[in-house]
Amino acid sequence: MATTILDIAKHAGVSSATVSRVINTSGYVGNETRRKVEQAIRELNYAPNKHAQLLRTGETKNFGIISTQFNETAVARINSFIAEAHTAGYTTTLFITNGDRKREREAFDLLRAKELDGIFLVYRANDWDVLEKYLEDGPIVTLHNVDRPEIPSVFIDHYEGNRLALSYAWNTGCRRILNVYGTPAGLNTARRIKAYTDFCASKDLTPYPSGPFLRILSPDDVDGVVDWIEEQPLRPDAVIAHSDNIAALLVSRLKKRGYKVPDDLSIIGFDNLFVSDVMNMTTVDYGIEEQGRNACRSLLKQLDKKSEDLTPLTFRLIKRGTTKDS
Amino acid sequence: MATTILDIAKHAGVSSATVSRVINTSGYVGNETRRKVEQAIRELNYAPNKHAQLLRTGETKNFGIISTQFNETAVARINSFIAEAHTAGYTTTLFITNGDRKREREAFDLLRAKELDGIFLVYRANDWDVLEKYLEDGPIVTLHNVDRPEIPSVFIDHYEGNRLALSYAWNTGCRRILNVYGTPAGLNTARRIKAYTDFCASKDLTPYPSGPFLRILSPDDVDGVVDWIEEQPLRPDAVIAHSDNIAALLVSRLKKRGYKVPDDLSIIGFDNLFVSDVMNMTTVDYGIEEQGRNACRSLLKQLDKKSEDLTPLTFRLIKRGTTKDS
Numbered sequence: 017m018a019t020t021i022l023d024i025a026k027h028a029g030v031s032s033a034t035v036s037r038v039i040n041t042s043g044y045v046g047n048e049t050r051r052k053v054e055q056a057i058r059e060l061n062y063a064p065n066k067h068a069q070l071l072r073t074g075e076t077k078n079f080g081i082i083s084t085q086f087n088e089t090a091v092a093r094i095n096s097f098i099a100e101a102h103t104a105g106y107t108t109t110l111f112i113t114n115g116d117r118k119r120e121r122e123a124f125d126l127l128r129a130k131e132l133d134g135i136f137l138v139y140r141a142n143d144w145d146v147l148e149k150y151l152e153d154g155p156i157v158t159l160h161n162v163d164r165p166e167i168p169s170v171f172i173d174h175y176e177g178n179r180l181a182l183s184y185a186w187n188t189g190c191r192r193i194l195n196v197y198g199t200p201a202g203l204n205t206a207r208r209i210k211a212y213t214d215f216c217a218s219k220d221l222t223p224y225p226s227g228p229f230l231r232i233l234s235p236d237d238v239d240g241v242v243d244w245i246e247e248q249p250l251r252p253d254a255v256i257a258h259s260d261n262i263a264a265l266l267v268s269r270l271k272k273r274g275y276k277v278p279d280d281l282s283i284i285g286f287d288n289l290f291v292s293d294v295m296n297m298t299t300v301d302y303g304i305e306e307q308g309r310n311a312c313r314s315l316l317k318q319l320d321k322k323s324e325d326l327t328p329l330t331f332r333l334i335k336r337g338t339t340k341d342s
Numbered sequence: 343m344a345t346t347i348l349d350i351a352k353h354a355g356v357s358s359a360t361v362s363r364v365i366n367t368s369g370y371v372g373n374e375t376r377r378k379v380e381q382a383i384r385e386l387n388y389a390p391n392k393h394a395q396l397l398r399t400g401e402t403k404n405f406g407i408i409s410t411q412f413n414e415t416a417v418a419r420i421n422s423f424i425a426e427a428h429t430a431g432y433t434t435t436l437f438i439t440n441g442d443r444k445r446e447r448e449a450f451d452l453l454r455a456k457e458l459d460g461i462f463l464v465y466r467a468n469d470w471d472v473l474e475k476y477l478e479d480g481p482i483v484t485l486h487n488v489d490r491p492e493i494p495s496v497f498i499d500h501y502e503g504n505r506l507a508l509s510y511a512w513n514t515g516c517r518r519i520l521n522v523y524g525t526p527a528g529l530n531t532a533r534r535i536k537a538y539t540d541f542c543a544s545k546d547l548t549p550y551p552s553g554p555f556l557r558i559l560s561p562d563d564v565d566g567v568v569d570w571i572e573e574q575p576l577r578p579d580a581v582i583a584h585s586d587n588i589a590a591l592l593v594s595r596l597k598k599r600g601y602k603v604p605d606d607l608s609i610i611g612f613d614n615l616f617v618s619d620v621m622n623m624t625t626v627d628y629g630i631e632e633q634g635r636n637a638c639r640s641l642l643k644q645l646d647k648k649s650e651d652l653t654p655l656t657f658r659l660i661k662r663g664t665t666k667d668s
Binding site (some may be wrong): 078086088094095099104107108109110111112114119123235251261264265267268271272290293294295296313320 | 404412414417420421424425428433434435436437438440449512561587590591593594597598616617619620621622
């Protein structure tokens, strides 16, 4: 059984109202009485009920992190967000929704219920029409490239990142460049597609269609792409992936079928994660961890708390072994 | 401003005590009055303060997850723990301590303060002498192989896992087998070392010392190991790593220095993570995700909640391309 205020009062020989005044540092308590209560608290190893404390301050010093997935790309942002929040004195509650819209709304309801001081929305399940009503309940920041200025976002424009990858593929002699995409729910995919079609138009290349290469997220999806590549009379000579994990699967599966990377095909990833380092994969870097820190800084600023300024994020191509020399 | 009980009372034309009785479903409220209050709650989009609710039930339906690190090995367990907890109706609060002992104790204090219904301790910073006093505050389960039966654990005995890797290296012709280890804080490393020395004795091999190969955790640590390997007149012909990430770094760094894996050296990982799949690395599998689910099941059982039984975990060697054929 947990120690209660009544136990403390009995042990110290005072009323529970007196114990309450000592714990809450409110109202008058004589020095001698205060000492007796504090000693009883120590002797009984008492921890005041935090929920009762929070009712008074109105702050939980706790940020929510919401994501549909818990993959390495999400984890890299979450990790740096947690570190930045910790420095600012905030704990974090992480909600993985697995794409469950009700579960996501329940997490947002905790902002309304003052259970959370702010929310970092990594990957969302609901439409913005559903989520935007929570803006009035507390600070929210998202990773999504959302075309509503009222929703704070630390997105980066994938248009620039994809253009960088496309230009590098072109400069290393590739002329049949295939792009594979993630979920089309956010604007990131739309911006990657626009970069692709613009680039193909500018170089007079015939673009591959985007439809069959949307939602490439799992090993099975990648196997499907590799099947498709093998069926082409004239195969693509480069594949640009929307994440390093998908690029890693592409390299792995192509090698298993006897293709040489980059001699037969170049592969370019995105995010500059651990896997791209150990697999020596060319990728696009933009400071994924800085993006997580920026998300935390945005929440702190919305709460008028002390915070560093947000770091501007820029793209950089990391040349490694899955592309030819330019 | 958030809607309060007073706003509801004013809107419904009743007293705040009446609104409170409706929200708490306690005390008598006439049907007509109840309907008016419920309508006001809907119209004002009111969410009751969850802290106040929790004061009554004593349950938070929230599990804490504590880890010193947020690496892929931790993440694999955390991911499956979260999924299992979600199924049982629990949210999770994830605390990454970065090895900060005070921070870890603060997280355990939340169990004492009834902010958490239970704790899954993934990687710990404090000694058990410090942590064991929290056992009286609520259910705890750990991943550590701890020699105190009073602390529930879902550990697996790394002795068996390492012996499996050692036997396979031996069966593929390796005779100079190096083991590299993680943190020596827990018993896992001690068990891996014992498996190594027992195996070397049984095969009449001269074991490498373990001291220089403890705490191999970062890319720099792996570079140090590769430097050491290069300096040996007679190089090891196999390296067994305590995790897939370290094995991946070993493969990557050895290849960069011109070594062929497995022709020059065999590499065996541990955990069967994504990276071992895409890098086609031989590894030891034991159902790392099932281990996370078991941790959640243990907490549920300690709370007398409905739960599946814990799955027995067994080791399996996954033969891939970083070892020779036996």
